[in-house]
Every structure is written in structure tokens, then in C-alpha cells.
Amino acid sequence: MKKVLILFFLLYSGYSFAQDLAYTRKTLATLTSPDFWGRGYTKNGMAKTADFLEKEFKALGLTAVNKQQFTFPVNSFPNEMKLKINGRTLTPGKDFIVHPASTGLKGKGELIERDSLHFLAQEQKLILTFQPKLTWSVATKVEDFTEVYIQKGALKEVPKNFEIAIENEFIPQFKAANVCGLVKGTEHPDSILVVTAHYDHLGGMGKDVYFPGANDNASGVSLLLNLAKHYAKNPQSYTIAFICFAAEEAGLIGSKYFTEQPLFELSHIRFLLNLDLVGTGDTGATVVNATQYPSAFRLLNEINDENKFLSKINPRGKAANSDHYFFTEKGVPAFFLYTQGGISAYHDVDDKAVTLPLTAYENLYKLILKFNAALMKSAKMN
Template identity: 60%
Template sequence: MVLSTPVLSQDLQTARALLDTLTSKAMWGRGYTKNGMSKAADFISTSFKAYGLTPMDGETFKQPFSYPANTFPGKMNLRINGKTLVPGKDFIVMPESKGQEGQGKLFQKDSVTFINPEKRIILVLKDKLTWSVAPEQADYTGIEVLKTAISDQPETIELSIENQFNPEFQAANICGMVKGTSKPDSILVLSAHYDHLGGMGSDVYFPGANDNASGISFLMTLAQHYARHPQPYSIAFICFAGEENGLAGSKYFVEHPLLDLGKIKFLTNVDMVGTGETGITVVNASIHSKEFALLQQLNDKNKYLVKINPRGKAANSDHYFFTEKGVPAFFIYTQGGISAYHDVNDLAKTLPFTEYKDLFSLFLDFYKELMK
């Protein structure tokens, strides 16, 4: 089947609309406060049903599980040398931090580190703020401050920070399938994580446009396409929760698989695919040299992407636990373009989707060849 440009244009519009929804304030960073991750899970599940996908276990699209997470649902106030700093923009709290209220003096430990030993406060000056999520709570409060946010060396601190450690945060992987027309027991998988960092305090959330609303938009658009055009093989779609918290969702899936891992002919995991000016990188390229050569051949033939960069094995995304179980898998991410990462600037409106159409076409070609 040959796809025409108008079809791809429609798919790009669909992906943009999905991106806007996934990064919206209502989803609150698809994380740990204000039911952000739960709302995203509901949205993806409802969409899968509307597309005509079948639940992987035959009953529900959700595979529930839980894991520990340190969260920041409330107060997030900081003053340095009497100056009020803006959360997300001027400072972030270290994700493992305990909450506390108080004030005190800061003592210099090194050129960028300042401490208050009595209250167990650590402040580090940074060139860029990069947040994450932690599966534990520490016995200190850590703050990272953007160097340009203050003009003088930090000497006094006032803070009011609220944390809530959740030992069993409830999450769910979202799993759907399009049954194969002639070889349904042969399965190709597309996966991506839908969780992001959520919110830091009651007023600031991290949209996570490139990471990884881009990958989920890509996956959902392909799910819609394959639901309209069933293939000889079954095509499975897995949206993982908990990737930002140590690949929790993919680890759980591999330990509690909803399909026979031995029937997976190939898995492609996508994360941060919203750019592509300088090409894509393929993790596990050296492990699966035959499939990588096929991908290169298809790209060279159709001039989709400027470059495909091979990379070896890496435990850097949700493909990893499948690889460890012997499932052949690639992890693909785009390169170039925006530099926003794990910060409040990873926005839908600034995500270029530069090579979305080309990556979409390459993926369709690749999976078509794998089914021969």
C-alpha cells in the first residue's frame, strides 16, 4: 500500500492535536499530582477503544501496578537573600527532597554548593535546571537554583516546601492490539512511555512535549492507521507508565507479560521523536545488524531522514527489559532542534515535529518489510 502525502498530512494534524491534549494543563505533566498520569491513561485508553483496538488481555486496556514516588503537591516557596524565586523557572527542588519550612544562613561548601547543616538544606547553583522523579525520600531538602536567577552569592534562605512520599503510587500501562489478518500469532510491537514528571508544587507543571508526548502521539497515530488497515501480523501498542521513575512500567510488563514474549518478532520503542533535523539514533543497531541494514536501506531508497546513527546496547529506555528477555528491539529517538529537556520549556508550541512525516513513512515501510 502506498501512502499519499494528504494522508500523512492528516496524520500530522492528528498527532499535533494529540500533543496539545497530552501536554495540556489538565494532564498536569502526566505525573504524580492532580491525577495527571491517571487522566492521561484514561485519555489513551478511550482513544484506543475509539480507534477499534482490542485490549491486550481481552478485557481492559489498563495493566495496573504500583511503585514508590516522592511527590510535591503543595507549597513550593523559596527566597534567597530576601529575593523570591519562581519555581520551575528560577529553581527546582531535588526530587528526593523532604519538605520543610524555615529559614537560616547558608555556608559555602564549594564554588556552587551552599549548605545549612542544622536544617539539612543543600543549595546548588546550576547553568540549567533539569528535573526528574525519585522513588525515595531523603533526609535533606535539596534546591537547585539557576545561576542567573540571583546576582549575589547565596547567604540566606527562606523556604516553605511540601512533599508527600507515596510508597505505592497507582499507575497503569496501556496495552492494545490490532489482530493480524493471516498470521495473528506473529506480533510486532510499538511502545512509548506516556508518563512525565508531573507538577512541582501547586502551580507549576512540566508539559513534556518532546519527552514523551511526541512518542505517544506517534504511537497513537500509528495505532489509528493500523486499526484502519490491519496487517498480516498482529500489531501491539504499549504505552508505559513509570519510565521516568526507573523504567518501572516496562519492567512490570516484562515480569507480567500480557502476551507471549516469544511471539514478538520485533519491538520498536520511541521516545523524544519531535525533532530530527540531524537525523535519528537507533539503540541496539549493533545487536540487530540485519534489521538495522534494512532500516538504512529503506531510508536511503526513499531519502526520508538526513542520517540514521547506529548505537549499541543501552539501558536508557523501555526497550531494555525486552532486550534482556531476548526480544529483538530498537529504541529510536530523533536528534537536533530544541534543547528543552526535563524542564518547563518542553512545550507543544515549540516542538517542531520536523521529521514526523518521514519517520512515520519509514516506520510503515520497516514493519511492512518485517512481515514479509
């Protein structure tokens, strides 16, 4: 009978996690769908995502669910996105992207070769730059020129003339919101462990092209939601807070705002774990701030070595490359964890949910649960 119960428990545990993985795939598909349009600055993508996360937090059973609103300037490209070179129509996202700080431009003319990679139309203030890989970003200002990056190999001949129609819209006070929810601690509610992930991505470029942002960072949001689902059903001695940040891609704006206008005392945070780019894992993971908090990093590695969750966890020093940064600057101990290996899609139209391997997803989920449990049993890491 005892063996039967053990077998049932193991089967149930596996089934339970399989349900979580199905939830992850569903969440990834939702967040990367055209309805959310790259979770950015056109077609109401970011606002729709914030509403979705607020509803999801409440459905999972989190309390004190709050949308923390703020504004910031951003340059967007809501409509026309057309380019012809030597009479040939190029495909946005695949053959070319526009520099995110570019002003709009409509017209045609001749091109002057500056060198093999740069071509100019001085009167129209147009720059064409050939690149081996097209990656996009977000700009909070507008320049007085238009620069277009063209995929190397998209043209077989030297560019001689152009026809262009690109529309930009600068929004001085774009509205965004961080989304926060809690699972209150049963014994030490004023001691808080925080899990964060940014939900924004790059949005769309024109009316027909958007950037799905599966690994960056629908993967982190999906893992955060799975952890929220677990902790809502299994409250811990400490309070567990979950924050989905907006405007990370625009310069860590959402997390900076939170540290300046916190929804709970930053001094109550015992540790913060930021999840960004966690959809791979073939070659392990890296932890930013590992050298800042060596005791916590040693603890994480001890758990990983004992359980063989990830093939390797690499240490990295302090870096302002995700939403952990401004918390660290305020004295909050924090890690930024990202996985490595697998797909190379990043800030491009190919970062899709269907190609995201989730190689280390299950083991990373388990590692975080054990790491948080160990933190709650130990003193504050330093």
C-alpha cells in the first residue's frame, strides 16, 4: 500500500507540473499573439497586456493587486512602413527596420554611396545602413533624420535610388503601468521575497509587423505566473510579491519608477529575483549580481549541484541590464537570472512562442522554489 501511495504521489506531481507547462504554453501564446501586438506602443498592446496580467493575478488568488501607473515619452511607428530600393519593394521586419528614434519620411530620390555599408540622401536626411542582423529597440526621443537598417543580402545590387513612406508618432506622455500582487506571509508578512519580470516588448513597426517577444520576455512573465500560481495555493512564512514591469525596453523605466514610488517598503525585501530571457537553457544560466551577493550565489549553486537542475550557473558582476538594477542601487539584494543556449532570436520578428524550447523551464521553476525556501530559513544574504 505504501508503494502504491508513493507511486500515486509521483504520478500526481508529474501531472500537476504538466498542467503548469500547459499553462505556460497557453500564456506564451497569448502574450505573443497579434492581439497584444508586441506588448508595446501601438494598437494598445501594452495596456491590453497590463489588463490581462491584472486579471490573471486576481484569478490566481493574489491579493493587493495593483496597477501602478506612470508616463514617459516614446517614439512609435503606427502606420505606414514602406521602402523601395532600385524599384524593389523590401519587407519590413525581414528586409529592413527603421531606427527607433527616426522621424517620419515620405518621398523618393537618389542615393550617394558613403562606403559599402552606408548610403545617403542628404536632402531628405535619409541614411541607409546595411547590417548582418536586424534587431530593434525603443527610443524615448526623435532625431531630425531617418535611418533605415537593411539586412545584408536583401539586395543583390548597389542601392541607387529609393522610394520611402514611413510614419512616426512621438508620444510625450505614453501611459503605462506596473502590475503587482502579493501572497501574504503566514508568519513574517513584513519580510518579502520578490519575483519580477518585465512584460513589455518592442511593439509593432507599421500596421503589419510586430515583434512577438517570446523569450524576451513572455518567458519570464510565464514563469512568474507559474510561481504565483504555486505560492497562492501554498502560502509561505514570508510574503511573496510578484511584479510585472512595463517599459523595461525603453530604459528600465517601470522598475526605476517603482523604486522611487514603492508599493511596499523596500527595506522589507529580503531578496529579489528578476526573470528575463528564461526560455532556453541548453548551456545553463547566468546570474547578474553573483559577485555582489556571494553567499546567495553559493546557496543557489549548492541547491543546483545537489539536484542537477541546470547544467551550469555562471556568475556575473553588477550590470544595469534589466529590472533588478535600480533595486540594487537602493540597497535591495537582487539577482537577475537568464538562461543561455538554444535559439538566437532576440529583438527581432523571429522571437516566437512556437520556437521557444523551454529547455530548462521545469528545472528552473524547481530551483527557484528551493532557493526561496532556503532563503526563508537563513539570514539575509550578503
